[in-house]
Amino acid sequence: MTETAIELTEVTKRFGSFTAIDNLSLRVERGEIFGLLGPNGSGKTTTINMISGLSRPTSGGVTVLGVDMLVDPQRIRRSLGTVPQENALYEELTAEANLRFHADLFDVPRKGLEKRITSLLELAQLDERRKSRVSTFSGGMKRRLALVRALLHEPELLYFDEPALGVDVQSRRALWDRILELKERGTTVLITTNYLEEANVLCDRLGIIDRGRLVALDSPSNLRRSFGDTVLEMRTQPVPAEDIVRKVRALPGVVSAVAADEWLKVTVEGGAAVTGKVVTAVVESTSLEEIQSREPSLDEVFLSLTGKELRE
Incomplete structure (x- = not known):
């Protein structure tokens, strides 16, 4: 039986009289790339915040990697890797220094750290620029560095907000290849994107939400056939x-x-x-x-x- 990475059960989230999420139930299986789509104001960010432990539902349950997020959200946060829309890199530091700083934040053991940093920079095709300041990088290079930074502490679940945002076509394809490699290694990847070609290429399944409700859930090909x-x-x-x-x-x-x-x-x-x-x-x-x-x-x-x- 396939294990569940994320499970939302009849989740509702209200802000005063406004209902942002309305009785949402959703499962993401371990090892899949899952896309969460929706127009602005649909509830995507609210859903991600509850999965990440940054917000609590008004009612319903949220379980991530077997942990009840209502009981012990701190326990799961080191198992999560996040690549936000804004890369949030330290531009005046080198690529290597950015990774070392992240390692300190997540208590990555010093033993083997040098080898891991080198391996990740090679994965991102940035090893030759490890001593270069990030401010000298192109948009695609920064995006790849943000990805491998999120992988440094070996998360079981990676959340990626707009993977291809601001990158050229060549860098986009390289980035997609890296994300697909993560799936082959067993990492669960959750993506929010406004770029539907990206969702079609990467995602095993898509969940479409609107006004806080799940309106469709299936593979990209099945969703197209349903139309x-x-x-x-x-x-x-x-x-x-x-x-x-x-x-x-x-x-x-x-x-x-x-x-x-x-x-x-x-x-x-x-x-x-x-x-x-x-x-x-x-x-x-x-x-x-x-x-x-x-x-x-x-x-x-x-x-x-x-x-x-x-x-x-």
Whole structure:
């Protein structure tokens, strides 16, 4: 049986009359990369604060790595590694000095520390810059250093807020590779991100919360399939009228139909048979000039569940 790293049971968190988290139940298994998504104000930060022991729920239970966070939150904090949005590095110190300072904070044994620092700097491809001040590093280098700093005390659970924030494409891919390596080593990784390609590449499962409630929980591929199996984007002339949109929406197997400028975007479930009916309905009513077909994206799933853009 898979062991549980994080379990929230019927958790509610109120701030006065405002309910930030509303009866939330959620499990994260050991060794998985779990993504927590939600628009601004959805309750992500509040949830993370309760998992980290920085906040107590109004009601319900929070267990992390087998420890009841309501009873002994201090016990678990040394088992957590955190990489916040802001890297929180000491810019005037060297990369090596930043790691040594972190080691002192977390009481990392001196024996073997030098070897561990060297190993982590090599992992981050920063060993040649170990004596360089962090202020001279690029954004991607700082992000990699923040990651290995969080790993220095060998946490069982790593929380990563916006992994690819502010890094270029090459650094982003290197960072993703490092996170996937952590999974192979058995580390549990919890990610919050507004970058859905990142969630798709990294996460075994995604939990989407909105207004403090869990609205979806599944693998990225299953979430996309739940929204339909095909998205048709059709350019018509003239612009699609509302009566055409209503006609298409009424067809069996159509999940959604939206007109934007010259384009009619239709999501269907049922493959070629439904697709054929949609195209037939459109050409009966207007001139079809261009058609494109693709799989649904996580962005579309998110928008359909929350009614909001993720970056809102």
